[in-house]
Amino acid sequence: xxxxxxxxxxxxxxxxxxxxxxxxxxxxxxxxxxxxxxxxxxxxxxxxxxxxxxxxxxxxxxxxxxxxxxxxxxxxxxxxxxxxxxxxxxxxxxxxxxxxxxxxxxxxxx
Amino acid sequence: xxxxxxxxxxxxxxxxxxxxxxxxxxxxxxxxxxxxxxxxxxxxxxxxxxxxxxxxxxxxxxxxxxxxxxxxxxxxxxxxxxxxxxxxxxxxxxxxxxxxxxxxxxxxxxxxxxxxxxxxxxxxxxxxxxxxxxxxxxxxxxxxxxxxxxxxxxxxxxxxxxxxxxxxxxxxxxxxxxxxxxxxxxxxxxxxxxxxxxxxxxxxxxxxxxxxxxxxxxxxxxxxxxxxxxxxxxxxxxxxxxxxxxxxxxxxxxxxxxxxxxxxxxxxxxxxxxxxxxx
Numbered sequence: 286x287x288x289x290x291x292x293x294x295x296x297x298x299x300x301x302x303x304x305x306x307x308x309x310x311x312x313x314x315x316x317x318x319x320x321x322x323x324x325x326x327x328x329x330x331x332x333x334x335x336x337x338x339x340x341x342x343x344x345x346x347x348x349x350x351x352x353x354x355x356x357x358x359x360x361x362x363x364x365x366x367x368x369x370x371x372x373x374x375x376x377x378x379x380x381x382x383x384x385x386x387x388x389x390x391x392x393x394x395x
Numbered sequence: 396x397x398x399x400x401x402x403x404x405x406x407x408x409x410x411x412x413x414x415x416x417x418x419x420x421x422x423x424x425x426x427x428x429x430x431x432x433x434x435x436x437x438x439x440x441x442x443x444x445x446x447x448x449x450x451x452x453x454x455x456x457x458x459x460x461x462x463x464x465x466x467x468x469x470x471x472x473x474x475x476x477x478x479x480x481x482x483x484x485x486x487x488x489x490x491x492x493x494x495x496x497x498x499x500x501x502x503x504x505x506x507x508x509x510x511x512x513x514x515x516x517x518x519x520x521x522x523x524x525x526x527x528x529x530x531x532x533x534x535x536x537x538x539x540x541x542x543x544x545x546x547x548x549x550x551x552x553x554x555x556x557x558x559x560x561x562x563x564x565x566x567x568x569x570x571x572x573x574x575x576x577x578x579x580x581x582x583x584x585x586x587x588x589x590x591x592x593x594x595x596x597x598x599x600x601x602x603x604x605x606x607x608x609x610x611x612x613x614x615x616x617x618x619x620x621x622x623x624x625x626x627x628x629x630x631x632x633x634x635x636x637x638x639x640x641x642x643x644x645x646x647x648x649x650x651x652x653x654x655x656x657x658x659x660x661x662x663x664x665x666x667x668x669x670x671x672x673x674x
């Protein structure tokens with residue numbers, strides 16, 4: 286119940302408040318989105334596996350976003366931002382994909 | 396590959412397994428249902444939803460902006476090229492105007508009628524009997540790669556008609572009594588240049604495509620004979636015999652030669668009166 290409420294509150298807040306993304310963090314927004322999706326899918330799979338842990342979820346979410354943004358930021362400073370963000374997207378994308386596959390196995394038994 | 400395998404195997408955060416292990420060791424229930432835990436979960440989901448929503452909103456808002464900027468640039472490019480087209484058209488109109496005025500002025504002050512100077516300078520179109528001379532590259536000249544005059548592979552193909560050949564032919568025709576000459580429909584004047592750029596032959600800086608049709612107005616048969624007996628005519632004959640350059644000469648009863656595309660006025664004096672000075 287609280288989880289669903291949290292989701293709705295988050296979406297509504299994002300739509301209503303329309304937080305102005307500072308131009309400094311703008312390049313890291315897509316990476317942050319991918320990292321957030323990774324954490325969400327990981328949490329969902331853990332829930333279906335029966336080993337969900339709220340603290341792990343929140344901490345992994347925050348650290349994922351921060352570390353992904355940090356890597357890209359560092360890459361930008363070193364002049365390899367595009368390559369590093371590609372790497373981050375590849376790793377997170379693979380994780381999202383295999384987590385989604387695990388969720389599918391849980392839900393459809395196939 | 397081990398990197399990819401590693402990523403695939405650890406797609407689920409290891410923290411979950413460790414936390415589950417800890418809970419089992421402490422003998423607690425599998426999924427804790429305390430209010431605090433639920434609040435934590437809610438907070439995390441709020442954050443996740445917020446980030447994803449902001450990302451989506453941002454992407455949606457910036458997309459039309461990019462399209463708008465692009466459209467604006469396209470519009471400016473279109474405007475610029477339309478403007479350039481208009482200016483080009485104006486240049487053409489003005490050039491034609493200047494040419495017609497020049498022609499009129501020359502007709503008025505250059506004696507009028509078909510004077511020898513007018514015919515020789517190519518100021519007026521002429522017609523009459525004359526000679527038609529067709530010169531073409533040898534059959535095997537540069538035919539290995541395409542047929543264009545620019546696709547040759549150096550100095551090897553000797554069967555190609557050069558600019559100097561055409562110069563000799565034209566000079567020979569003048570010497571044999573031609574009054575007006577044109578090559579591929581381009582009237583030659585006393586100041587025309589026959590030059591080469593790469594393998595293409597240019598007449599007054601306009602490239603020609605073989606075969607080269609040289610029309611000369613003059614006393615038909617007499618000119619033809621005179622030309623073929625002249626040094627230049629024999630030169631052409633030698634080209635034909637030695638290198639296979641294809642030539643044919645024939646007298647024509649009626650030829651029409653256009654006027655030269657533009658006459659360049661080199662010396663001019665302003666009129667003493669104010670006539671025609673304002674337009």
